[in-house]
Amino acid sequence: MPFKSLDELRAACLDLPAGSEAAANAVASRQDTLTKPQGSLGRLETIAAWLARWQGRDMPRLDRVKVFVFAGNHGVTAQGVSAYPSEVTVQMVANFAGGGAAINQLARIAGAELDVIPLDLDHPTGDFTQVPAMDEKTFLAAVSAGYDAVTKDLDLVCFGEMGIGNTTPAAAISAALFGGGAEKWTGRGTGVDDAGLKRKVVAIEAGLKRHAAALADPLGVAASLGGRELAAIFGATLAARHLGIPVLLDGFVCTAAAAPLAKLHPTGLAHTTAAHVSAESGHRGLLEALALPPLLDLGMRLGEGSGACLAVNIVRSALECHARMASFAEAGVSEK
Protein backbone atom coordinates (compact mmCIF):
# COMPACT_ATOMS: atom_id res chain seq x y z
CA MET A 1 0.00 0.00 0.00
CA PRO A 2 1.82 3.15 -1.20
CA PHE A 3 0.04 5.59 1.14
CA LYS A 4 0.02 4.78 4.84
CA SER A 5 -1.06 8.24 6.02
CA LEU A 6 -2.90 11.27 4.69
CA ASP A 7 0.35 13.23 5.04
CA GLU A 8 2.16 10.81 2.74
CA LEU A 9 -0.66 11.04 0.20
CA ARG A 10 -0.74 14.83 0.42
CA ALA A 11 3.03 15.02 -0.14
CA ALA A 12 2.67 12.80 -3.24
CA CYS A 13 -0.07 15.11 -4.57
CA LEU A 14 2.22 18.13 -4.20
CA ASP A 15 5.15 16.41 -5.93
CA LEU A 16 3.99 16.33 -9.57
CA PRO A 17 6.23 16.28 -12.65
CA ALA A 18 5.75 19.25 -14.98
CA GLY A 19 5.69 17.36 -18.29
CA SER A 20 8.07 17.89 -21.21
CA GLU A 21 7.84 21.33 -22.76
CA ALA A 22 10.48 20.24 -25.31
CA ALA A 23 8.42 17.26 -26.50
CA ALA A 24 5.27 19.39 -26.76
CA ASN A 25 7.22 22.00 -28.77
CA ALA A 26 8.65 19.30 -31.07
CA VAL A 27 5.11 18.19 -31.91
CA ALA A 28 3.92 21.76 -32.49
CA SER A 29 6.86 22.43 -34.84
CA ARG A 30 6.24 19.26 -36.85
CA GLN A 31 2.49 20.02 -37.08
CA ASP A 32 3.32 23.24 -38.91
CA THR A 33 5.29 21.35 -41.60
CA LEU A 34 2.44 18.91 -42.42
CA THR A 35 0.25 19.21 -45.52
CA LYS A 36 -2.62 21.23 -44.08
CA PRO A 37 -3.30 24.90 -43.39
CA GLN A 38 -1.65 25.71 -40.06
CA GLY A 39 -3.89 24.84 -37.12
CA SER A 40 -6.56 23.30 -39.36
CA LEU A 41 -6.72 20.02 -37.45
CA GLY A 42 -7.86 22.01 -34.43
CA ARG A 43 -7.88 19.96 -31.25
CA LEU A 44 -6.28 16.98 -33.02
CA GLU A 45 -3.12 19.10 -33.06
CA THR A 46 -3.27 20.00 -29.39
CA ILE A 47 -4.05 16.39 -28.46
CA ALA A 48 -0.85 15.24 -30.18
CA ALA A 49 1.14 17.87 -28.26
CA TRP A 50 -0.61 16.88 -25.00
CA LEU A 51 0.37 13.23 -25.54
CA ALA A 52 3.97 14.25 -26.20
CA ARG A 53 4.16 16.52 -23.16
CA TRP A 54 2.89 13.94 -20.69
CA GLN A 55 4.60 10.90 -22.22
CA GLY A 56 7.82 12.94 -22.53
CA ARG A 57 8.29 11.70 -26.12
CA ASP A 58 8.76 13.81 -29.27
CA MET A 59 6.85 11.10 -31.13
CA PRO A 60 4.13 9.80 -28.82
CA ARG A 61 3.02 6.14 -28.78
CA LEU A 62 -0.35 4.48 -28.33
CA ASP A 63 0.79 0.85 -28.30
CA ARG A 64 -0.85 0.05 -24.97
CA VAL A 65 -4.11 1.75 -24.03
CA LYS A 66 -6.06 0.53 -21.04
CA VAL A 67 -9.43 1.35 -19.50
CA PHE A 68 -9.83 0.79 -15.78
CA VAL A 69 -13.33 0.43 -14.39
CA PHE A 70 -13.40 0.75 -10.61
CA ALA A 71 -16.55 -0.44 -8.85
CA GLY A 72 -17.88 0.41 -5.39
CA ASN A 73 -21.06 0.41 -3.34
CA HIS A 74 -22.52 3.32 -1.41
CA GLY A 75 -24.24 3.57 1.98
CA VAL A 76 -26.00 6.76 0.89
CA THR A 77 -28.29 4.61 -1.30
CA ALA A 78 -30.28 4.11 1.95
CA GLN A 79 -31.60 7.63 1.27
CA GLY A 80 -33.33 6.51 -1.95
CA VAL A 81 -30.99 8.37 -4.30
CA SER A 82 -30.80 5.93 -7.25
CA ALA A 83 -33.35 4.55 -9.68
CA TYR A 84 -31.71 1.08 -9.41
CA PRO A 85 -30.93 -1.23 -6.47
CA SER A 86 -27.35 -1.56 -5.17
CA GLU A 87 -27.06 -5.20 -6.26
CA VAL A 88 -26.77 -3.94 -9.85
CA THR A 89 -23.15 -2.95 -9.10
CA VAL A 90 -21.97 -6.54 -8.59
CA GLN A 91 -24.27 -7.80 -11.36
CA MET A 92 -22.71 -5.34 -13.81
CA VAL A 93 -19.21 -6.40 -12.72
CA ALA A 94 -20.22 -9.94 -13.78
CA ASN A 95 -21.59 -8.53 -17.03
CA PHE A 96 -18.22 -6.80 -17.70
CA ALA A 97 -16.49 -10.15 -17.15
CA GLY A 98 -18.89 -11.81 -19.58
CA GLY A 99 -18.35 -9.19 -22.27
CA GLY A 100 -21.96 -8.02 -22.32
CA ALA A 101 -21.68 -4.38 -21.27
CA ALA A 102 -21.31 -1.26 -23.43
CA ILE A 103 -17.73 -0.81 -22.24
CA ASN A 104 -16.74 -4.25 -23.59
CA GLN A 105 -17.79 -3.21 -27.10
CA LEU A 106 -16.31 0.30 -26.90
CA ALA A 107 -12.98 -0.92 -25.48
CA ARG A 108 -12.62 -3.47 -28.28
CA ILE A 109 -13.28 -0.88 -31.00
CA ALA A 110 -10.81 1.52 -29.34
CA GLY A 111 -8.10 -1.15 -29.14
CA ALA A 112 -8.01 -0.77 -25.36
CA GLU A 113 -7.47 -3.46 -22.74
CA LEU A 114 -10.15 -3.56 -20.06
CA ASP A 115 -9.41 -4.00 -16.36
CA VAL A 116 -12.38 -4.12 -13.97
CA ILE A 117 -11.47 -3.63 -10.32
CA PRO A 118 -14.23 -4.26 -7.76
CA LEU A 119 -13.56 -2.62 -4.39
CA ASP A 120 -15.05 -4.43 -1.41
CA LEU A 121 -18.54 -4.53 -2.93
CA ASP A 122 -19.92 -6.48 0.05
CA HIS A 123 -19.11 -3.54 2.30
CA PRO A 124 -20.76 -0.32 1.12
CA THR A 125 -19.23 2.93 2.32
CA GLY A 126 -20.89 4.75 5.23
CA ASP A 127 -24.03 6.77 4.54
CA PHE A 128 -22.54 10.27 4.49
CA THR A 129 -25.76 11.83 5.78
CA GLN A 130 -24.91 10.08 9.08
CA VAL A 131 -21.17 9.24 9.16
CA PRO A 132 -18.10 9.87 6.98
CA ALA A 133 -18.29 7.71 3.83
CA MET A 134 -14.82 6.35 4.64
CA ASP A 135 -12.51 6.44 7.61
CA GLU A 136 -8.86 7.26 6.93
CA LYS A 137 -7.79 3.62 6.57
CA THR A 138 -10.57 2.72 4.12
CA PHE A 139 -9.91 5.86 2.07
CA LEU A 140 -6.14 5.26 1.87
CA ALA A 141 -6.68 1.61 0.90
CA ALA A 142 -8.97 2.62 -1.97
CA VAL A 143 -6.63 5.40 -3.18
CA SER A 144 -3.73 2.94 -3.00
CA ALA A 145 -5.66 0.30 -4.99
CA GLY A 146 -6.13 2.82 -7.79
CA TYR A 147 -2.54 4.02 -7.58
CA ASP A 148 -1.14 0.48 -7.77
CA ALA A 149 -3.38 -0.52 -10.70
CA VAL A 150 -1.59 1.82 -13.14
CA THR A 151 1.65 0.40 -14.56
CA LYS A 152 4.38 2.31 -16.35
CA ASP A 153 4.18 0.27 -19.58
CA LEU A 154 0.89 1.99 -20.53
CA ASP A 155 0.75 4.82 -23.08
CA LEU A 156 -2.74 6.16 -22.33
CA VAL A 157 -5.22 5.28 -19.61
CA CYS A 158 -9.00 5.76 -19.40
CA PHE A 159 -10.79 5.80 -16.08
CA GLY A 160 -14.38 4.78 -15.56
CA GLU A 161 -16.57 3.57 -12.73
CA MET A 162 -19.57 1.47 -11.77
CA GLY A 163 -21.40 2.15 -8.53
CA ILE A 164 -25.11 2.42 -7.94
CA GLY A 165 -25.73 5.71 -6.11
CA ASN A 166 -22.41 7.31 -7.03
CA THR A 167 -23.76 10.43 -8.76
CA THR A 168 -24.75 11.53 -5.23
CA PRO A 169 -21.18 11.49 -3.82
CA ALA A 170 -19.97 13.02 -7.11
CA ALA A 171 -22.39 15.94 -6.68
CA ALA A 172 -21.50 16.28 -2.99
CA ILE A 173 -17.77 16.45 -3.80
CA SER A 174 -18.43 19.04 -6.53
CA ALA A 175 -20.49 21.18 -4.16
CA ALA A 176 -17.88 20.92 -1.41
CA LEU A 177 -14.99 21.85 -3.73
CA PHE A 178 -16.65 24.51 -5.87
CA GLY A 179 -19.64 25.82 -3.87
CA GLY A 180 -22.90 26.98 -5.42
CA GLY A 181 -25.21 24.70 -3.41
CA ALA A 182 -26.33 21.10 -3.80
CA GLU A 183 -28.96 21.79 -6.47
CA LYS A 184 -26.41 23.15 -8.91
CA TRP A 185 -24.60 19.78 -8.99
CA THR A 186 -27.45 17.31 -8.60
CA GLY A 187 -28.89 15.49 -11.60
CA ARG A 188 -31.00 12.44 -12.30
CA GLY A 189 -28.19 9.86 -12.52
CA THR A 190 -29.64 6.54 -13.67
CA GLY A 191 -33.02 8.26 -14.00
CA VAL A 192 -34.59 9.23 -10.66
CA ASP A 193 -37.97 11.00 -10.71
CA ASP A 194 -38.63 14.44 -9.19
CA ALA A 195 -39.03 13.01 -5.68
CA GLY A 196 -35.73 11.11 -6.07
CA LEU A 197 -33.99 14.26 -7.24
CA LYS A 198 -35.27 16.08 -4.16
CA ARG A 199 -34.02 13.24 -1.91
CA LYS A 200 -30.56 13.55 -3.51
CA VAL A 201 -30.44 17.30 -2.83
CA VAL A 202 -31.55 16.79 0.79
CA ALA A 203 -28.95 14.03 1.31
CA ILE A 204 -26.14 16.16 -0.16
CA GLU A 205 -27.13 19.17 1.96
CA ALA A 206 -27.10 16.93 5.05
CA GLY A 207 -23.64 15.57 4.15
CA LEU A 208 -22.21 19.04 3.55
CA LYS A 209 -23.51 20.18 6.91
CA ARG A 210 -22.46 17.11 8.88
CA HIS A 211 -18.89 17.05 7.53
CA ALA A 212 -18.36 20.82 7.27
CA ALA A 213 -15.28 20.68 9.51
CA ALA A 214 -13.50 18.26 7.12
CA LEU A 215 -14.33 20.03 3.87
CA ALA A 216 -11.62 22.70 3.81
CA ASP A 217 -9.19 19.88 2.91
CA PRO A 218 -9.73 18.30 -0.56
CA LEU A 219 -8.66 14.92 0.89
CA GLY A 220 -11.25 15.38 3.65
CA VAL A 221 -13.87 16.02 0.95
CA ALA A 222 -12.91 12.85 -0.94
CA ALA A 223 -12.93 10.69 2.22
CA SER A 224 -16.04 11.99 3.94
CA LEU A 225 -18.31 12.43 0.88
CA GLY A 226 -16.80 10.13 -1.78
CA GLY A 227 -16.64 6.39 -2.31
CA ARG A 228 -14.10 3.66 -2.88
CA GLU A 229 -14.25 3.76 -6.68
CA LEU A 230 -13.93 7.54 -6.67
CA ALA A 231 -10.94 7.34 -4.31
CA ALA A 232 -9.36 4.72 -6.58
CA ILE A 233 -9.80 7.00 -9.62
CA PHE A 234 -8.14 9.78 -7.61
CA GLY A 235 -5.21 7.46 -6.82
CA ALA A 236 -4.98 6.20 -10.40
CA THR A 237 -4.97 9.75 -11.77
CA LEU A 238 -2.11 10.59 -9.40
CA ALA A 239 -0.18 7.45 -10.41
CA ALA A 240 -0.57 8.27 -14.11
CA ARG A 241 0.98 11.69 -13.50
CA HIS A 242 3.92 10.20 -11.60
CA LEU A 243 4.46 7.58 -14.33
CA GLY A 244 4.15 9.94 -17.35
CA ILE A 245 0.88 8.58 -18.71
CA PRO A 246 -1.83 10.85 -20.14
CA VAL A 247 -5.38 10.25 -18.85
CA LEU A 248 -8.81 10.38 -20.46
CA LEU A 249 -11.47 11.16 -17.88
CA ASP A 250 -14.97 9.79 -18.40
CA GLY A 251 -18.18 11.40 -17.12
CA PHE A 252 -19.42 13.34 -14.12
CA VAL A 253 -18.48 10.75 -11.50
CA CYS A 254 -14.98 10.25 -12.85
CA THR A 255 -14.35 14.00 -13.13
CA ALA A 256 -15.59 14.62 -9.58
CA ALA A 257 -13.34 11.80 -8.35
CA ALA A 258 -10.24 13.41 -9.86
CA ALA A 259 -11.22 17.01 -8.97
CA PRO A 260 -9.58 17.10 -5.50
CA LEU A 261 -6.18 16.79 -7.23
CA ALA A 262 -6.84 20.10 -9.01
CA LYS A 263 -7.56 21.69 -5.63
CA LEU A 264 -4.37 20.28 -4.10
CA HIS A 265 -2.05 21.31 -6.95
CA PRO A 266 -2.52 24.11 -9.51
CA THR A 267 -1.68 21.80 -12.44
CA GLY A 268 -3.01 18.63 -10.81
CA LEU A 269 -5.19 17.64 -13.78
CA ALA A 270 -3.03 19.04 -16.61
CA HIS A 271 -2.20 15.50 -17.76
CA THR A 272 -5.92 14.71 -18.15
CA THR A 273 -8.33 15.41 -20.98
CA ALA A 274 -12.09 15.36 -20.49
CA ALA A 275 -13.29 12.77 -23.01
CA HIS A 276 -16.88 13.96 -23.03
CA VAL A 277 -19.47 16.02 -21.23
CA SER A 278 -22.13 13.70 -19.92
CA ALA A 279 -25.85 14.42 -19.76
CA GLU A 280 -25.66 14.45 -15.96
CA SER A 281 -26.58 18.06 -15.24
CA GLY A 282 -23.60 18.97 -13.04
CA HIS A 283 -20.91 17.79 -15.45
CA ARG A 284 -20.76 20.82 -17.75
CA GLY A 285 -20.30 23.17 -14.78
CA LEU A 286 -17.68 20.92 -13.24
CA LEU A 287 -15.63 20.83 -16.45
CA GLU A 288 -15.90 24.62 -16.63
CA ALA A 289 -14.74 24.97 -13.03
CA LEU A 290 -11.75 22.74 -13.84
CA ALA A 291 -11.07 24.43 -17.22
CA LEU A 292 -11.28 21.04 -18.97
CA PRO A 293 -13.09 21.42 -22.31
CA PRO A 294 -14.65 18.08 -23.35
CA LEU A 295 -13.88 16.36 -26.65
CA LEU A 296 -17.37 14.90 -27.17
CA ASP A 297 -20.93 15.90 -26.32
CA LEU A 298 -23.13 12.93 -27.19
CA GLY A 299 -25.79 13.02 -24.47
CA MET A 300 -24.26 9.93 -22.86
CA ARG A 301 -24.75 9.27 -19.12
CA LEU A 302 -23.68 5.67 -18.71
CA GLY A 303 -20.37 5.79 -16.85
CA GLU A 304 -18.22 2.60 -17.12
CA GLY A 305 -15.53 4.63 -18.93
CA SER A 306 -17.73 4.56 -22.03
CA GLY A 307 -17.14 8.18 -23.06
CA ALA A 308 -13.42 7.91 -22.34
CA CYS A 309 -13.09 4.80 -24.50
CA LEU A 310 -14.95 6.44 -27.35
CA ALA A 311 -12.50 9.35 -27.20
CA VAL A 312 -9.53 6.97 -27.58
CA ASN A 313 -10.52 6.79 -31.25
CA ILE A 314 -10.07 10.56 -31.51
CA VAL A 315 -6.70 10.42 -29.75
CA ARG A 316 -5.58 7.62 -32.08
CA SER A 317 -6.72 9.71 -35.07
CA ALA A 318 -4.74 12.70 -33.77
CA LEU A 319 -1.56 10.64 -33.44
CA GLU A 320 -1.98 8.90 -36.80
CA CYS A 321 -2.24 12.26 -38.58
CA HIS A 322 0.70 13.64 -36.65
CA ALA A 323 2.92 10.62 -37.25
CA ARG A 324 2.03 9.72 -40.84
CA MET A 325 1.06 12.83 -42.77
CA ALA A 326 3.56 14.06 -45.36
CA SER A 327 5.22 17.42 -45.00
CA PHE A 328 4.82 20.13 -47.66
CA ALA A 329 8.38 19.38 -48.84
CA GLU A 330 7.87 15.60 -48.98
CA ALA A 331 4.62 15.87 -50.94
CA GLY A 332 5.69 18.77 -53.16
CA VAL A 333 2.77 20.92 -52.04
CA SER A 334 3.25 24.71 -52.21
CA GLU A 335 3.29 26.60 -48.94
CA LYS A 336 1.51 29.93 -48.44
Ligand SMILES: O=C(O)c1ccc[n+]([C@@H]2O[C@H](COP(=O)([O-])O)[C@@H](O)[C@H]2O)c1
Ligand atom coordinates in the same frame (compact mmCIF):
# COMPACT_ATOMS: atom_id res chain seq x y z
O1 LIG B 1 -20.47 9.62 -15.00
C1 LIG B 1 -21.57 10.00 -15.43
O2 LIG B 1 -21.69 11.03 -16.10
C2 LIG B 1 -22.80 9.19 -15.06
C3 LIG B 1 -24.05 9.80 -15.13
C4 LIG B 1 -25.15 9.04 -14.79
C5 LIG B 1 -25.00 7.73 -14.35
N1 LIG B 1 -23.77 7.18 -14.28
C6 LIG B 1 -23.62 5.76 -13.86
O3 LIG B 1 -24.81 5.35 -13.16
C7 LIG B 1 -24.51 4.95 -11.84
C8 LIG B 1 -24.81 6.06 -10.89
O4 LIG B 1 -26.11 6.58 -11.05
P1 LIG B 1 -27.04 6.72 -9.74
O5 LIG B 1 -28.37 7.21 -10.27
O6 LIG B 1 -27.16 5.33 -9.20
O7 LIG B 1 -26.36 7.67 -8.84
C9 LIG B 1 -23.05 4.62 -11.83
O8 LIG B 1 -22.86 3.24 -12.08
C10 LIG B 1 -22.46 5.47 -12.94
O9 LIG B 1 -21.47 4.75 -13.66
C11 LIG B 1 -22.67 7.89 -14.62
Ligand SMILES: Cc1cc2nc[nH]c2cc1C
Ligand atom coordinates in the same frame (compact mmCIF):
# COMPACT_ATOMS: atom_id res chain seq x y z
C1 LIG C 1 -27.77 -1.40 -15.86
C2 LIG C 1 -26.77 -0.34 -15.43
C3 LIG C 1 -25.51 -0.27 -16.07
C4 LIG C 1 -24.59 0.71 -15.66
N1 LIG C 1 -23.35 1.01 -16.05
C5 LIG C 1 -22.90 2.02 -15.34
N2 LIG C 1 -23.84 2.39 -14.49
C6 LIG C 1 -24.92 1.60 -14.65
C7 LIG C 1 -26.15 1.55 -14.01
C8 LIG C 1 -27.09 0.58 -14.40
C9 LIG C 1 -28.43 0.54 -13.73
